[in-house]
Amino acid sequence: MAEREGGAVKVLRGLGIAVAIVAAIVLLAVYWEPALDALVSMWNWLIDRIPEQGGQRTAVLIYMIAAVLLGILFSQAxxxxxxxxxxxxxxxxWFxxxxxxPPLGLNPVWTGNMGVAHLSPSQVILWAVVATVVTTLVFVPLEYREKWTRRRRNR
Structure with a gap:
């Protein structure tokens, strides 16, 4: 059977969280403009990498929507x-x-059948990373909201 945490552990955890929050506020205040510039630069770089062909754009859009839906679906677990x-x-x-x-003879002929030109490997990897970030941005807040709701109901 697992042992319950003592009061001192909970107090120290709370103090640690408070220190982390204050540190984040200080860092945000000091580095606000460079962080915002970096975020805008990263966004512009990502927008420049959106595929040119309409079918490829549609595939990326559907993939991003699927990432959001999978984040929501799996957060329900x-x-x-x-x-x-x-x-x-x-x-x-996505890959x-x-x-x-190919080792099992499964070649992506469906993209050709759909009239979608093949994306370069670097674009495939880029959009896989973006979709994973999107899934995380959807899943994690939903999961924490569920845990918070569960704790509130147990009180």
């Missing part, structure tokens, strides 16, 4: 193992869509 599954499925299915699995 209620634990971070589901998050691991979601963040594994999102990029692996399977664009690259297939």
């Amino acid at each position: 209620g634990h971070f193992t589901a998050y691991g599954i979601a963040t594994g499925l999102v990029p692996l299915l 399977l869509f664009w690259e297939g699995f």
Whole structure:
């Protein structure tokens, strides 16, 4: 049976969280403009990498929507193992869509049948990373909201 935490551990954890929050506020105040400039620069770089062909753009858009939906769906499972599954499925299915699995003879002919030109490997990787970030940005807040709601109901 697991032992319950003592009061001192909870107080120290609270103090640690308070110190982290104050440090984050200080860092945000000091580095606000450079962080915002970096964020805008990263956004512009990402926008410049959106595929030119309409079919490729549609595939990326559908993929981003699927990443959001998988984040929501797996957050309903209620634990971070589901998050691991979601963040594994999102990029692996994307790679399977664009690259297939040649060792077993599975080639991505469906992209050609759909009239979608093949994305370069660097773009496939870029959009897999972006979708994983999107899944995380959807899943984690939903998971913490669920934990907070559960704790509030137990009180």
